[in-house]
Amino acid sequence: MTLDDARTAWFGWLKGQRRCSAHTLAAYGHAFRGYTDYLRQHWGEASLDDVARVTSADLRGWMAYLRGKENPLSARSLAQHLSAVKSFHSYLDLHLDRGNVQVGLMRGPRLKATLPRPLNEDQAIGLLAETRMDADRDDWENSRDEAVYMLLYGLGLRISEALSLTVADTPLGDSLRITGKGNKMRVLPVLEAVREAIERYKSQQPFILAATDRLFRAKRGGELSPRHVQATMQHLRSRLGLSDRATPHALRHSFATHMLGSGADLRSIQELLGHASLSTTQKYTQVDAERLLSAYAAAHPKG
Template sequence: MTLSLSPAARDLLQSWLAHVTALDGAAATTVDAYGRDVTGFLAFQSSYHGERLGLAPLRSLGIRDMRAWMAEERRRGLGARSLARRLSAVKSFFRWWAERDGFEPTAVLAARAPKFQRPLPRPLAETAARDLLDRVEMQDGRDWVSARDLAVMTLLYGCGLRISEALGLTAAALPLSDTLRIRGKGGKEREVPVIPAAREAVARYARLCPHRLDPTGPLFRGMRGGALNPRQIQKTVEQARLQLGLPATATPHAMRHSFATHLLDAGGDLRAIQELLGHASLSTTQAYTAVDTARLLEVYRNAHPKA
């Protein structure tokens, strides 16, 4: 964009980002993405109107302005999913601004994102998930590293944690109790039950770990004693899946998908699974029912005599 943001718009944006960081608990990478998305939107509107817009014109944006921005984004090759994410950031910014200053950003909030097909989760079969756990433990000759990697993966599959949530645990969680309080996306907290296998795996790692596990420090440690990098777990899983002949979709995050899918297969309640996963919307969790349906259809096509 040839025109920069007005000082007032820039200050307003910084205030919102500070609010998101302080109150919503968003990760730094998320805040950076929000900043880029909204900055791009505001810069486009200034360029579209041929002047650096103050706050009053921005409050009066109409549906034509919104359509022009979305059309330009699509013309530049932005996909429907990415545009939906940017529109969500813009709406979040205007919603916060409207609540703070008392106006109605009707056109912005009424703008509809293009529809897109959400990719279905790619869980592993139960036997494949168990095989992957067993093989992960064999990837390093050092007992404490093998125990560490198995403990992390058991938390993903046994408790449905995101890898960032597992690696975000501090040693204050030791010894693990029957439940864990997890701080997930957007700072949302949830309580998840901890299966005996996960408690035992973490306890074994803690006994073998050569580094002092200070309660205020990370539970899972790298080779030099710092916080474990998620890339290390990803590399270990890559090695294990290649040895087992599993597809590239067999990732650490697939263990979380497998947790949800296997619970659903066993008759788990969808809303309970939503709470365990920390999904803000039930529609996100409902993707697992689509996985189940797709699998049933595949079995039908392969096995039914008239299919």
């Protein structure tokens, strides 16, 4: 088997067994090409057997090369590149009997822990209201963006999940089935305000759509892209004087934090968000705790 054969088999495993997204596959492919190109430059040639026998010194040299480039990788990007390489070597170990202990023990750069940055309730509600007031666009476009943001804030959806809705999914009922990361399905209760926003957009949008078409459309009728959702949010936060933390994903964080503040338990929030691990959901408790401690320090008479 050649190195290219192993790469093809690895990609098939990532897609079929690990159910990696197209974005992850593209990122892993880019990292793998850079890794094998470096080894070829370093050794002159790189067969599958050569790559399977890399040492920790080889990996440290590769990572130093990535850090020393004219446009060096950030610590987070470097960690992602190493994750891709370790995934490939894990596949070699599991399926091709070419284990490499040194690769498995290799550690990436330390990453500073980042916490979600939710909007407060007034900011979230103000942003949703501002979405309807852009005089430079057609009313249906404003209604569309409001409906998308309502799905992110009102149901805690990811952008990709909101944009995956089809015409056949409407009108929304009392609950909505969503298939998220790893093909994990969850059922979400639907607020009346979310239903109304969806129907308002649907009644105003000018295109003739089939039941299987994606619900949210761009100005010329194509499917709405995540980039559009992000760009519109950037425009809105500039108008409202919000910080860079006011991103579409921050609305999902806000959903979780505000649920927590209203008394929802962490396990229920985990189910609503579709997190595989409770530790991911626990980040939101840290955010809420920070906010409570800050308010306590400011208000306590002995503070």
